[in-house]
Amino acid sequence: MDRMIPPLETLAEQFGRLPGIGRKTAQRLAYHVVSLPAGEAKTFAQAIVSAQEAVRRCAVCCDLTDQELCAVCRSTGRDGATLCVVEDPRDVAAIERTHEYRGLYHVLHGVISPLNGVGPEALTVKELLARLRDSAAVREVIMATNPTVEGEATAMYLSRLLKPLGLTVSRLAYGVPVGADLEYADEVTLARALEGRRAL
Amino acid sequence: MDRMIPPLETLAEQFGRLPGIGRKTAQRLAYHVVSLPAGEAKTFAQAIVSAQEAVRRCAVCCDLTDQELCAVCRSTGRDGATLCVVEDPRDVAAIERTHEYRGLYHVLHGVISPLNGVGPEALTVKELLARLRDSAAVREVIMATNPTVEGEATAMYLSRLLKPLGLTVSRLAYGVPVGADLEYADEVTLARALEGRRAL
Numbered sequence: 001m002d003r004m005i006p007p008l009e010t011l012a013e014q015f016g017r018l019p020g021i022g023r024k025t026a027q028r029l030a031y032h033v034v035s036l037p038a039g040e041a042k043t044f045a046q047a048i049v050s051a052q053e054a055v056r057r058c059a060v061c062c063d064l065t066d067q068e069l070c071a072v073c074r075s076t077g078r079d080g081a082t083l084c085v086v087e088d089p090r091d092v093a094a095i096e097r098t099h100e101y102r103g104l105y106h107v108l109h110g111v112i113s114p115l116n117g118v119g120p121e122a123l124t125v126k127e128l129l130a131r132l133r134d135s136a137a138v139r140e141v142i143m144a145t146n147p148t149v150e151g152e153a154t155a156m157y158l159s160r161l162l163k164p165l166g167l168t169v170s171r172l173a174y175g176v177p178v179g180a181d182l183e184y185a186d187e188v189t190l191a192r193a194l195e196g197r198r199a200l
Numbered sequence: 201m202d203r204m205i206p207p208l209e210t211l212a213e214q215f216g217r218l219p220g221i222g223r224k225t226a227q228r229l230a231y232h233v234v235s236l237p238a239g240e241a242k243t244f245a246q247a248i249v250s251a252q253e254a255v256r257r258c259a260v261c262c263d264l265t266d267q268e269l270c271a272v273c274r275s276t277g278r279d280g281a282t283l284c285v286v287e288d289p290r291d292v293a294a295i296e297r298t299h300e301y302r303g304l305y306h307v308l309h310g311v312i313s314p315l316n317g318v319g320p321e322a323l324t325v326k327e328l329l330a331r332l333r334d335s336a337a338v339r340e341v342i343m344a345t346n347p348t349v350e351g352e353a354t355a356m357y358l359s360r361l362l363k364p365l366g367l368t369v370s371r372l373a374y375g376v377p378v379g380a381d382l383e384y385a386d387e388v389t390l391a392r393a394l395e396g397r398r399a400l
Binding site: 017 | 205207210213219228230233234236242243244245248250252253254264288
């Protein structure tokens with residue numbers, strides 16, 4: 001018995017292309033969407049097209065925005081001497097939520113990953129260099145890529161590129177997460193936390 | 201600092217309405233979709249609209265189909281004396297994958313759930329009764345609703361409705377899942393497995 005319902009299969013396949021959505025979940029979502037009233041399905045489809053059309057990269061920092069410049073780059077109240085380099089637009093959102101950082105950002109849109117065929121040319125490294133050459137305001141670049149092997153390698157690669165420009169290049173501190181239990185911290189994190197200990 | 205990007209928020213909100221998609225996942229999906237090439241985003245949006253428009257309920261069994269009748273109801277090789285009542289179109293797919301069942305189906309599109317305000321009139325109970333009254337072919341109705349409190353209650357409710365029609369009403373067997381470890385079976389399942397034991 002062939003149970004294929006082609007439009008449903010096509011939709012499940014589309015959902016299955018989204019990151020973190022497996023085959024079972026994709027089918028569940030497809031079944032849900034075909035049960036929606038026509039108006040709701042159209043609203044959903046329209047939100048996809050509208051967002052994809054309206055959202056672009058900020059002309060300065062490459063963060064996502066629906067305008068020429070993102071809100072941080074448009075703001076006059078930010079500290080132009082500090083630039084925080086992150087992998088992803090969601091990392092900007094995470095740092096903004098701390099309300100502790102007043103500088104600017106640069107979004108790489110990925111990390112260097114030779115295994116996945118991602119080299120520096122696939123990231124916004126060229127834009128970062130051009131930006132630092134054009135502006136004398138930036139004094140410090142904070143590498144805030146993820147504390148993963150690839151994030152680490154990308155931070156090292158960029159720091160080697162940027163140091164000749166006479167900039168201070170720093171890296172986020174490693175240590176035990178606030179509120180966590182030492183017992184469950186992995187050895188590498190704990191070793192880094194000891195290494196980076198500070199006087200009280 | 202206001203970081204809202206309205207079209208992105210709208211899209212994340214739409215993803216967040218899907219079952220099992222939380223706020224974080226919805227944001228991740230929205231960020232992914234706005235990074236897609238325009239063509240891919242349009243294809244995705246179109247798949248939603250096309251599927252919602254094309255997929256409807258089978259005029260006989262209420263399973264999903266893109267035609268007037270679903271593949272099972274169109275088929276001439278099925279046993280019209282047996283009707284399997286399930287909650288959801290995905291349950292039909294699950295039973296079909298066993299290749300053990302040759303009868304017909306009826307899809308309720310839900311279960312009776314007073315807490316969620318779902319009564320029999322929200323399900324396809326009326327269609328089931330009309331179908332059984334119109335056709336003298338059906339001899340046995342198998343209740344294959346989920347082994348949950350609500351699935352159970354729905355099976356009991358329907359069996360009380362159907363028995364006066366002179367039909368055999370049966371229920372899926374309970375027991376230990378094949379390949380599972382007895383040690384990890386819950387007491388209710390194990391008690392049911394003992395109760396339903398069969399001579400070897």
